[in-house]
Amino acid sequence: MASSIRDELLKVLIEHQPHFLSGEEISRRVGCSRAAIWKHIEELRHEGYEIEAKPRNGYRLVYRPDRVAPEELAPHLQTKRFGRHIRYEYSTPSTQTLAHQWAREGAPEGAVVIAEEQVQGKGRMGRTWHSPPQTGVWMSLILRPPISLAEASQLTLLASVGVQQGIKRVTGLPIQIKWPNDLLIHGKKVCGILTELRGEQDQIHYMIIGIGINVNTTSEHWPEELKKIATSLAIESGGHLHRATLIAAILKELEEVYQEYLNSGFRVIKSKWEQAAGMLGKxxxxxxxxxxxxxxxxxxxxxxxxxxxxxxxxxxxxxxxxxxxxx
Amino acid sequence: MASSIRDELLKVLIEHQPHFLSGEEISRRVGCSRAAIWKHIEELRHEGYEIEAKPRNGYRLVYRPDRVAPEELAPHLQTKRFGRHIRYEYSTPSTQTLAHQWAREGAPEGAVVIAEEQVQGKGRMGRTWHSPPQTGVWMSLILRPPISLAEASQLTLLASVGVQQGIKRVTGLPIQIKWPNDLLIHGKKVCGILTELRGEQDQIHYMIIGIGINVNTTSEHWPEELKKIATSLAIESGGHLHRATLIAAILKELEEVYQEYLNSGFRVIKSKWEQAAGMLGKxxxxxxxxxxxxxxxxxxxxxxxxxxxxxxxxxxxxxxxxxxxxx
CATH class of the missing domain: 2.30.30.100 (SH3 type barrels.)
Structure with a gap:
């Protein structure tokens, strides 16, 4: 993803938070004129960012809207390939559908489709997934693993391990895997993973890992029948979470377990999965x-x-x- | 597939071959006027069928062109579902591509795409498959097995068992399976099978079994590098084969092993595969x-x-x- 002036500017402001940075310094770091900086700051304000300006001190970022746009994600990304190509939509029927299309058109491995809202979110076996706007992580990761069809299910389990580790790292919550790949906290579902693929007997053309996480969802977002079985990270932790930070952490964990799998095979993943599973022995x-x-x-x-x-x-x-x- | 007047007419002529049948009798059996029968006979002649007409005897079929069109296949089909919906093309880039499209649009299980010629025939792992016009069987069968991704490879092996049995039944040739799913006669390749699918962890959306068989191919059809490793049923048997009859036999065997698999699981298929494999113990x-x-x-x-x-x-x-x- 080529970094734009706007992305650079946001990155500099985020890194310097909560301090002021002079217009001159910003202009130097971003590599463009102070007039251009001013124009982009106006644009960011228009999108809900609060940026304080003081004559002698310069600018400082006061409030970031909770968005999962690429420029919000970029400052947090610590991956080599995962999340380095992003398609971002405010609202989409389903990130899976978009990802299938992009994969067929040749999307590189690690490409991610992210949306603030899904209006026809997909769950396992044709079920729907409730995805209200700006409350969760609704994303689809495109992989091209050099494995056969017979090994594809290993990737499903790998995905739940990666996402579980990412959420745990950010929140510290006691999150467990329910076979094959739901994530639960205190017995209630907080995340669902849907693996889809297209392939032939000894080659996977592409695989799409769809991840749906209830992050800042409150129970009034849910219909009655969901309230008993679903929860969110905010409900469990008692606080609002920055979704872009969470996404970056999950992509990092996923990239690591994926690399481990490519290097050493399924054995390590299997053992991690079994450790994180809540149901073994029950x-x-x-x-x-x-x-x-x-x-x-x-x-x-x-x-x-x-x-x-x-x-x-x-x-x-x-x-x-x-x-x-x-x- | 709704049977048209033309299909009915052809069926009656084929069943009565080599005898004459009066225009009146044909008209009664097909259920339309003698004028309409005459029109359709003219049309068939135009497509290469030789139909003799004698004033007092009526009509008889003398020669059928070797086509794999639905009306040629219909009189031979003994299946319940396989081949009961057909998309037929004279020439197509690849029957697999058409089948993917049809499956996404909701094609029923057992639907088949058949072509006389493929100009971009697909082999395993992105290789090409040489498919000259009217010499082979180039077809793709759409399945919707109620199984998980982890079991999908079993269907690949099932397909080679069904096709092997169908060819053996028609030709009597000593045909063996080479893992995973090539068919060989005296060490030379006569058939390749390509299984492709789209699905999610615990559900296959659809599966496409692509089957390519060299039937009446002669060695001058092949480029130099293929001559050493490829053969055809005609070369091995010393005679021309009616491709529609062969397709019907293969669809029947495939339907039977598929039903056996759904009823009793992989065990029986596995044992049949191992019996037909040329390489075990080597x-x-x-x-x-x-x-x-x-x-x-x-x-x-x-x-x-x-x-x-x-x-x-x-x-x-x-x-x-x-x-x-x-x-």
């Missing part, structure tokens, strides 16, 4: 297309299936909704 | 993205990976090109 009920399976959740197999120990022996579950009470 | 070299692996090909695992016994133990191979001399 009695669970899996609603599968073939019927109900009740037993003790033991571990993952190499394909990412969940192994459940039942009276009839150990059964691998590839697709299911899981119920378990205690967490 | 020393092979696998060129994988991680390097060369040499050892004895043992069997498949549950994910469809090929297990190779090497000095370092048994290694599962998910993606590779295989070399083995003896067949």
């Amino acid at each position: 009695t669970i009920t899996a609603r599968t297309p073939q019927g109900l399976i009740t037993g003790v959740a033991e571990r993952l197999n190499e394909s990412g299936a969940l192994l459940i120990r039942t009276d009839q022996g150990v059964i691998p579950v590839y697709s299911a909704d899981i119920d378990w009470k205690e967490i | 020393t092979i070299t696998a060129r994988t993205p991680q390097g060369l692996i040499t050892g004895v090909a043992e069997r498949l695992n549950e994910s469809g990976a090929l297990l190779i016994r090497t000095d370092q133990g048994v290694i599962p191979v998910y993606s590779a090109d295989i070399d083995w001399k003896e067949i």
Whole structure:
């Protein structure tokens, strides 16, 4: 992503917060005239940024609106490739749909689609995902892993590990993975991950990791039936979170586990997933297309299936909704 | 597929071959006027069908051009769903591309795209597939299996079993499967299968089984480098084959193994695949993205990976090109 004057200006202001920086100094750092700086500062103010100007002191950033636009993300990004190409929309039917289109057109690995709002957010198995404006992280990451179709499910589990670590790092909250890739806090869902792909038997053309996180959502954002089963990071932590900072942390963790996977394979990811899973060793009920399976959740197999120990022996579950009470 | 007057007429003529059938009788069976029958017979003649007409005897079919159009296929189809919806093109860049589009638009399971010629035929891993006009079977079958991504590779192996059985039934030739899904006769490639899909972790949206078979191809159809490694059913059997009959036989076998898979799972398919594979027990070299692996090909695992016994133990191979001399 080529850095624009505006992005540079914002970066300089953010880095210098809460102090003043003279117009001359800003102009030097950004590499353009003071008149141009003034024009861009007016533009930022128009978008909700509060920038104080004092005759002898210069400028300082007082308030940043909570946006997930590329220029808000850029100062926080510590990745090599993830998030270095971004398509940002205020409102979109679904970031997954946009990402599919971009991937078919040749988007590079690590490219991300981010929106403030999804009006037809997608969940697993054709379900919808409630995505009210400017309250959550609704994003889709494009990957091109050099693996076969048989290994694709490993990436789904990898994604939940990366996102779980990113959220934990920023919030410190006790967040657990529910197979295959929901994230829960105190038994309530705070994040859903949807992995989609297009590929052939021994090659994945592209994979899209869709991530939906309830960040600053309050319970009045939700319809009645969601209030009992959903939560948000703000509800759990008691405070408002800066979403762009969170996104940057998640992309960093995802890039790291992905690199680890490419270098060393699934073994390390599998062990991290098992550590972060809340359900292992517990009695669970899996609603599968073939019927109900009740037993003790033991571990993952190499394909990412969940192994459940039942009276009839150990059964691998590839697709299911899981119920378990205690967490 | 709604049956047209023309399809009905052709069906009646084919069923009655080599005998004459009176215009009156044809008109009764097809259910339209003798004038309409005459019009359609003229149209068929225009497309290369030879239909003899004798004043007192009526009509008889003398020669059918070797086409793979739906009306040529219909009289031979013995399936419930496979091939019951067909998109037929004389020439197309790739039947896979058309099938992807149709599947996204909602094509039903079992729908098939068939062409006389592909000008940009697709092989595995972005390779091209040489598909000269009216010499082979170039088709793509759309499936919507109720399985997860982790199980998708099983369908690739299922496809090679179905196609192998169909070809064997029609030709009696000693045709063997080379992992993952090439079909060989006397060590030369006669058929390639390309499985592509779009899906999410626990649901496949659609899967496309692309099948390319050299049927009546003669070696002058091929560039020099293909002559050594490719063969056709005609070369091996010494005679011209009716492609529509072959397609119908393959669709029937595919439908049967697919139904068996849905009813009883991968176990039966795996055992059929292993029986039809030419390479098990032989020393092979696998060129994988991680390097060369040499050892004895043992069997498949549950994910469809090929297990190779090497000095370092048994290694599962998910993606590779295989070399083995003896067949």
